[in-house]
């Protein structure tokens with residue numbers, strides 16, 4: 001797939017120069033961008049979703065703050081382009097990426113900078129179109145920033161690379177769904193099949209045949225020759241679910257096939273070739289040594305050319321209601337058109353968002369199914385539709401609670417979980433502060449002054465804390 005599909009098609013973006021006093025210095029670059037096919041607008045003269053190009057002469061604090069404001073945590077794509085490489089001297093591109101820039105380029109680092117910029121914007125536009133398409137948006141539901149940013153990565157990797165993909169995440173977070181999506185949108189797999197092997201169900205004595213196939217008479221009961229997963233997946237995708245359960249002998253065999261694309265059927269002497277995209281999923285840390293169990297590191301690096309960690313539902317609580325609505329719509333279609341109720345009443349919405357989901361999205365789906373089946377009539381799903389065993393037990397009013405009910409039960413549950421997982425008071429404090437800073441910045445659309453006001457600290461203090469960060473905008477936040 002070419003970036004953007006139609007190479008000749010102009011790509012639209014706003015273009016601006018930072019600092020504004022340097023506008024003249026950027027004029028030449030803007031003209032070259034136009035000639036390379038960019039429909040360049042002034043900021044604010046397109047739609048809010050248009051990507052932007054911010055040309056800059058100096059990477060200073062004002063630039064980082066502006067980027068944070070424009071990028072909204074990375075959801076709005078901004079390409080930061082240094083007019084000269086020297087503009088990135090000092091701390092380099094990292095603070096700009098941390099502030100939310102989607103990419104950083106230097107104009108004089110390439111012989112064709114304008115074309116490079118336009119190519120990058122075309123790629124983004126192709127990815128965003130696919131992310132918004134029904135194939136993706138109606139299958140992998142979620143509107144929150146965490147999920148949308150992850151979807152972009154998944155789509156970009158699936159479409160623009162042939163890399164093997166390792167999908168990790170707790171049970172019920174959507175690993176299989178992601179594997180199916182990668183196969184469905186991979187343009188190299190057109191029409192070929194996705195072969196799924198669940199490594200937890202492999203019977204050791206039949207494993208060779210499952211993977212490699214066998215020749216007639218290879219073992220008792222082998223009445224005819226048969227293709228295995230490697231042959232069936234040729235030109236398509238092989239999805240190894242729960243790959244952490246793959247026995248050590250098979251790990252060695254798989255390594256050879258993945259590296260060389262050759263294998264022999266059980267009982268056969270002929271080398272056969274195959275080529276497939278490999279997608280693996282696991283809910284455990286494959287690099288961790290578990291007793292005497294250890295996943296081969298060489299195989300790990302082959303299967304994990306790109307890794308994708310799916311967040312648990314507690315890391316994306318903003319998606320609980322959109323997901324619940326999606327599952328309710330699915331249930332309603334199954335039940336026929338008689339039910340016209342559209343939604344959940346406010347008490348149920350609160351119950352759904354505050355509840356704990358150890359089984360993640362699968363658990364939410366099952367819960368919505370149970371509520372939908374109890375529901376009668378055309379009104380919204382109400383508290384009475386929540387199965388009795390599921391209902392909140394009620395907590396004693398907390399004397400320290402503020403007028404608007406904070407800290408609420410969800411907060412207490414989160415702290416209880418942290419304590420149960422052995423997380424100490426110091427760590428809880430650090431996390432709470434980091435989360436407060438992140439949320440305040442998000443709420444303020446990246447505006448440092450507004451965020452500082454909401455947090456009750458000075459702009460300077462907030463800026464210093466963010467700059468102290470080594471790995472993220474809020475790392476290293478300390479109490480005064």
Ligand SMILES: Nc1ncnc2c1ncn2[C@@H]1O[C@H](COP(=O)(O)OP(=O)(O)OP(=O)(O)O)[C@@H](O)[C@H]1O
Nearest residue numbers: 139140141170171172173174175176177283361362
């Ligand atoms: N983003 C999503 N949008 C809609 N449905 C989802 C999403 N993620 C997961 N689901 C649904 O949740 C259920 C669990 O998803 P899936 O089987 O892909 O999870 P998993 O990570 O493979 O779980 P396990 O580790 O238990 O095998 C499925 O019914 C799936 O359709």
Ligand SMILES: [Mg+2]
Nearest residue numbers: 175176241281
């Ligand atoms: Mg699964």
